[in-house]
Amino acid sequence: MNNKHLFLPMGSVTGVGSLPMTDADDAVAFVEVCCPRVPFWPQLPQRASSEGMIEQALLLFGDLLQRGAQTPGYDVLPGAESELARRLDDSPAELDTTRAAGFFAFERALYAGAFPQALALKGQIVGPVTLATQLRIQGRPLMDAHGQDVTGGIDLFRAVAWYVTRLALWQIERLQRWSRPVILMLDEPCLFLAAFRLSPVARHVLPVLKESLTMIRAAGAIAGLHCCARLPTALVYRAHPDLVSFDAHQGLEEFVTNPDMQAFVRAGGLVAFGLVPTASDLSQFHPLALLSRWLESALVDGNIADLAERSLFTATCGLGLVSERAMRQSFQLAGQISAGVTALLERASRQAPDLPARDVPPLAARAQVPHSYTSFPLWRKKHD
Numbered sequence: 370m371n372n373k374h375l376f377l378p379m380g381s382v383t384g385v386g387s388l389p390m391t392d393a394d395d396a397v398a399f400v401e402v403c404c405p406r407v408p409f410w411p412q413l414p415q416r417a418s419s420e421g422m423i424e425q426a427l428l429l430f431g432d433l434l435q436r437g438a439q440t441p442g443y444d445v446l447p448g449a450e451s452e453l454a455r456r457l458d459d460s461p462a463e464l465d466t467t468r469a470a471g472f473f474a475f476e477r478a479l480y481a482g483a484f485p486q487a488l489a490l491k492g493q494i495v496g497p498v499t500l501a502t503q504l505r506i507q508g509r510p511l512m513d514a515h516g517q518d519v520t521g522g523i524d525l526f527r528a529v530a531w532y533v534t535r536l537a538l539w540q541i542e543r544l545q546r547w548s549r550p551v552i553l554m555l556d557e558p559c560l561f562l563a564a565f566r567l568s569p570v571a572r573h574v575l576p577v578l579k580e581s582l583t584m585i586r587a588a589g590a591i592a593g594l595h596c597c598a599r600l601p602t603a604l605v606y607r608a609h610p611d612l613v614s615f616d617a618h619q620g621l622e623e624f625v626t627n628p629d630m631q632a633f634v635r636a637g638g639l640v641a642f643g644l645v646p647t648a649s650d651l652s653q654f655h656p657l658a659l660l661s662r663w664l665e666s667a668l669v670d671g672n673i674a675d676l677a678e679r680s681l682f683t684a685t686c687g688l689g690l691v692s693e694r695a696m697r698q699s700f701q702l703a704g705q706i707s708a709g710v711t712a713l714l715e716r717a718s719r720q721a722p723d724l725p726a727r728d729v730p731p732l733a734a735r736a737q738v739p740h741s742y743t744s745f746p747l748w749r750k751k752h753d
Contacts, residue, residue, distance in 0.1 A: 372550075372586050372589065372590060372591045372592065372611055375550040375591060376488060376489045376550040376552070376591055376639075377488075377678050377679060378406075378407060378488065378489075378639060378641075378678070378679065378680060378681040379406070379488070379677075379678050379711065379714060380677050380678070380680055380681070380682065380707050380710030380711050380713075380714060381404070381406040381407045381488060381681055381682070381707060382403060382404050382406070382407065382681070382682055382683070382700065382703045382704050382707045383404050383407040383408070383409050383491055383641065383681050383682075383683055384400065384403075384404060384409045384411065384491075384683060384684070384688070384700075385493070385554075385556075385595060385597070385614065385643070385683050385684065385685070385686040385687075385688070386409065386411070386412045386422075386493045386554070386556060386595075386686065386689075387411065387412040387413070387414055387422070387686070387687070387688055387689025387690075388400075388411040388412070388413060388471075388688055388689055388696060389415050389688060389689055389690065389691055389692060389693055389695075389696055390411070390413060390415070390416070390693065390696075391413060391415055391416040392416075393411070393413060393416070393470035393471045393473070393474035394474045394477070394478075396411040396413060396471055396474065397410070397411065397471065397474045397475050397477075397478045397483075398478075399411075400475075401478065401483050401484060403700040403703075403704060404700075405484065405486045405487070406486055406487060406488045406489075407487070407488060407489050407490075407491055407552070407681060408475070408483075408484045408487055408490060408491065409475075409490075409491035409492070409493065410469070410471045410472045410474075410475035410491075410492060410493075411471035411474075411475070412425070412469070412471055412493070412689060413470060413471050413689065414689040414690065415689060415690075416470060417467070419467050419468045420468060420469065420470070420471075422495045422499075422556060423442075423443075423495060423499075423500065423503050424468065425464065425468045425469060425494070425495065426494070426495050426500055426532065426533060426536065427443060427500070427503075428467075428468055429460060430453060430456060430457070430460075433445060433446055433449040433452060433453045433456070434446065434453075434504075437505070441503065442502070442503035442504065442505060442510075443503060443504055443505070444504075444505045444508065445504060445505065445506050445525075447507070450506055450518075450521045450522075450524075450525055451521065451524075453525060453528070454521075454524050454525045454527075454528035455528075457525075457528035457529060457531065457532040458528050458531060458532070460532070462532055462535030462536045462538075462539055463536070463539045464536065464539070464540070472492075472540070476543065479547055487547075487549050488549070488550070489549055489550040489551065489552050489591070490544045490547060490549050490550075490551050490552070491551075491552040491553075491554065492537070492540040492541070492544055492551065492552070492553050492554070493553070493554040493555075493556055493593075493595070494533060494536050494537050494540065494553070494554075494555065494556065495533065495555075495556050496533065496555035496556050496557035496560070496578070496581070496594070496595075497526075497529055497530035497533045497534070497555070497577055497578065497581050498557055498559060498560050498563045498574055498577065498578055499556065499557050499558055499559040499560065499563075500529050500533055501525075501526045501529045501530075501563075502559040502562065502563055503559075504525070504529070506518050506521070506522060506525070511525060511526060511570060512526075512563055512566050512568060512570050512571050513566065513568050513570070513571075514568065514569070514570050515568065515569070519569045519570065522569075522570045523569065523570055523573060526570055526573055526577060527573070527577065530577045530578075530580070530581055533555075533581065534580075534581045534584050534585070537553050537555070537581070537584075537585050537590075538584065538585070538588050540553060541553055541585065541588045541589070541590045542588070545589065545590075550590075550591060551589070551590040551591065552590065552591045552593055552612065553585050553590045553591070553592065553593060554593035554594070554595045554612070554614060555578075555581060555582070555585075555592075555593065555594055555595065556595045556686075557578075557594060557595060557596050558595075558596060558597050558598050558686070559598070560574075560578075560594075560596050560598070560600075560601055560604070560605075561596065561598050561599045561600065561601045562598075564601035564604045565601070574604070575604055575607060575608060578594075578604075578608045579607070579608045579609060582594065582608055582609060582610050583609075586611065591611045591612055591639070592609075592610050592611045592612070593610055593611060593612035593613070593614060593639075593641075594608065594610040594612070594613055594614065595613075595614035595615070595641070595686070596613075596614070596615055596616075597615070597616045597643070597685060597686040597687070598616070599620065600613075600615050600620065600624065600630075602624075602627045602629040602630055603629050605629070605630075605633075606629035606630070606632065606633055610638075611638065611639060612638070612639040612640070612641060612681075613630070613633065613638060613639070613640055613641070614640075614641035614643065614681070614683065615640075615641070615642075615643060616643045616685045616686075617642040617643050617644045617663075617685075618643060618644055618645065618646040618685055619685075621642065621644070621662065621663070621666050622666055624666075625666045625667070625669045626669060631669075634676065634679075637679065638679070639679050639680075639681070640676070640679065640680050640681070641680070641681040641682070641683050642663060642680060642681070642682055642683070643683045643684060643685040643686070644659045644662070644663060644682060644683075644702075644703070644706060645659065645682075645683070645684040645685060645699050645702045645703050645706075646684075646685055647684060647685045647686065647687040647688060647691060647695075647699070648691075648695065649691060649692065649695050650695065650698075651695060651698040651699060651702060652698070654702060656702050656705035656706055656709070657709075659702065659706055660705075660706050660709045660710070663706065663710075673713065674713065674714060674717040677710045677713055677714050677717075678714055680710065682703045682706045682707050682710070683703060684699035684700065684702075684703055
């Protein structure tokens with residue numbers, strides 16, 4: 370099943386993931402106001418270091434890792450590679466309130482009846498490739514493992530991907546309770562750097578990414594891929610996401626003229642355009658200028674209305690590290706762009722499809738929700 374056809378964004382606004390707030394309930398209330406049609410659960414890196422994108426996935430394995438003193442990322446303790454791979458395979462994969470307070474605040478809001486206009490619910494998690502790039506073995510990046518470290522490096526990369534994929538599946542299963550399409554984004558800012566490495570481990574980037582997206586799709590969700598750096602377009606196309614999210618402020622014209630991305634769009638792919646830059650002050654940017662740029666680029670495809678109904682608009686990523694003032698400016702600009710695209714769709718007589726609704730249990734019922742979830746096959750061990 371091609372899950373992208375479960376959902377048409379119709380020019381809606383959503384967020385990449387992080388917000389600079391420290392109170393999870395306040396952050397979700399902000400999401401409800403700014404992203405009523407495609408709400409997302411907010412990651413809150415200023416609330417606690419454990420809410421950083423990398424730490425959300427690696428915190429439970431901190432006894433086997435040492436944070437780099439001079440460079441970002443983590444060193445696997447000497448001799449701990451196999452144990453880390455085993456624990457990534459066997460440990461329960463679920464978020465908790467210390468690492469993702471925004472997810473549970475999002476659930477509380479849904480139980481209380483928030484987001485009645487939602488066309489879809491969005492979750493996100495660090496992608497397997499980016500997470501793997503943050504690990505080092507014997508002082509060397511995991512992706513550059515060589516010699517006797519290659520076999521262990523490949524096994525660890527696959528274990529990382531399996532754990533990340535299970536974190537994604539855990540989110541999907543919980544969010545599907547509200548009978549709305551679920552979007553699950555893999556956040557891959559390091560994808561371009563990893564895609565062009567020539568090491569034996571890096572040759573597994575495409576198979577691993579494709580398998581993770583396939584598992585997300587098999588769970589009934591819309592499988593999305595976000596990359597805020599330069600897009601490795603050929604690899605992205607071959608990985609077969611349903612939705613591509615990118616920094617359109619930097620790469621809009623390159624995206625719309627790229628043959629692989631043109632083929633993706635013409636095949637019905639969904640696109641999240643990050644037209645608004647991440648900056649401390651956005652007062653110099655005018656929504657009409659941003660909208661005009663998008664419209665001019667959309668003409669390359671030939672049918673603006675078709676692209677508009679399959680488009681989302683976001684700020685670029687990194688909002689978790691700016692001020693709340695800049696965050697509000699960013700979503701205001703994205704909302705104004707969205708309003709212009711929505712008006713275009715209305716003039717073209719395009720309307721959002723009706724989606725099934727279901728009664729939401731009262732907040733008091735939250736404690737009765739079971740905490741065991743579907744266990745998918747351990748696909749990573751099939752690569753040999």
